[in-house]
Amino acid sequence: MLMKGEGPMFLFLHGNPTWSFLYRDIIKGLKHRFCRIALDYPGFGLSRARDGYDYRPESHARILEQFILKLNLSSLLLMVQDWGGPIGLSVAIQNLRSFRDFVIGNTFAWPVTGDKHFKGFSTVMGGPIGGSLIQNFNVFVNILIPAGTKKKLFREVKRASRGPFPDSALESPRISFTRDRRKQ
Numbered sequence: 040m041l042m043k044g045e046g047p048m049f050l051f052l053h054g055n056p057t058w059s060f061l062y063r064d065i066i067k068g069l070k071h072r073f074c075r076i077a078l079d080y081p082g083f084g085l086s087r088a089r090d091g092y093d094y095r096p097e098s099h100a101r102i103l104e105q106f107i108l109k110l111n112l113s114s115l116l117l118m119v120q121d122w123g124g125p126i127g128l129s130v131a132i133q134n135l136r137s138f139r140d141f142v143i144g145n146t147f148a149w150p151v152t153g154d155k156h157f158k159g160f161s162t163v164m165g166g167p168i169g170g171s172l173i174q175n176f177n178v179f180v181n182i183l184i185p186a187g188t189k190k191k192l193f194r195e196v197k198r199a200s201r202g203p204f205p206d207s208a209l210e211s212p213r214i215s216f217t218r219d220r221r222k223q
Contacts (some may be wrong), residue, residue, distance in 0.1 A: 047116055047139070049073040052103070054146075056147065056179045058084030060199050061120070073116070080126075081130020099126045118142040171177055 049069060051062040059077035080099040082088030093099065103126060107115070110219045115138045119127040124146025133136045147157070163169050173180040 046073045047114060048112060049075050049116045049118065050112070050127075051075070051077040052117070052119045052122055052123030052127040053079070053083070056083070057121070057184070062118070065118075078103065095128075096122055096126050100129045104134065105128065107134060113137050114139045116140045116142065118144075118146050119146050123147055124148055127171045137193075148190065 051059065051066070053059055053061045058079050062077050066077060069075055079086040080094075081092050081102060082094060088094070099122075106112075107130065113136070117127050117131060117138055117140070119141070124143060125148050126175065128141075128143075128148050131141070164172075169178075
C-alpha cells in the first residue's frame with residue numbers, strides 16, 4: 040500500500056493479476072492534489088496472504104471494507120479497473136457515505152448475465168484449459184497483459200508486472216473466475 044500526499048483521499052484498486060504498480064504514473068501525476076492510496080489485495084504486489092486465503096473477489100472486498108472502516112476513511116475518490124470494479128463497487132454500495140466520487144474504467148460488476156464472451160472466457164480460463172495455461176505458461180502475466188496494452192511495454196515494466204508472480208505456481212491460486220456457487 041502507498042499512502043502519500045495531502046488533500047482528498049484517492050483510493051486505487053487494481054485488477055487480477057496486477058498490483059498497485061499499475062497506477063504508478065497516475066499516482067505521480069496527482070501528487071500535489073490528493074492523498075493517494077494504492078491498496079494491494081492479500082497476495083498481490085508486495086503483500087502476503089495468510090495461509091488458506093482464497094483470493095476470491097468477495098474475500099478481497101471484505102478486506103477492503105475492513106481497511107476503510109478501521110482507518111475511518113471518508114470522502115474517498117475511488118478508481119477501479121478490472122476486478123477492482125466488483126471488489127470496490129460492492130464495498131461502496133454497502134458504505135456509500137465513505138465515498139464521494141468514482142472513476143470507473145475497463146471493469147464490470149456482478150452478476151454478469153447474457154454476455155456470451157465473458158461467460159466463454161470465464162469458462163475457459165476457470166476450467167482445465169485455463170488452469171493449464173496459467174500453470175504452465177503464466178498466461179496472464181506473460182501473454183494477456185502485454186497483448187491488452189496499446190504501447191509496447193518496456194523490459195523494466197514487464198519485469199515489475201511479473202514481480203509478484205515470478206512463476207506460475209504463484210499466479211495460479213489467484214485465478215478464480217467462477218463465483219462461489221454456495222452463495223447463490
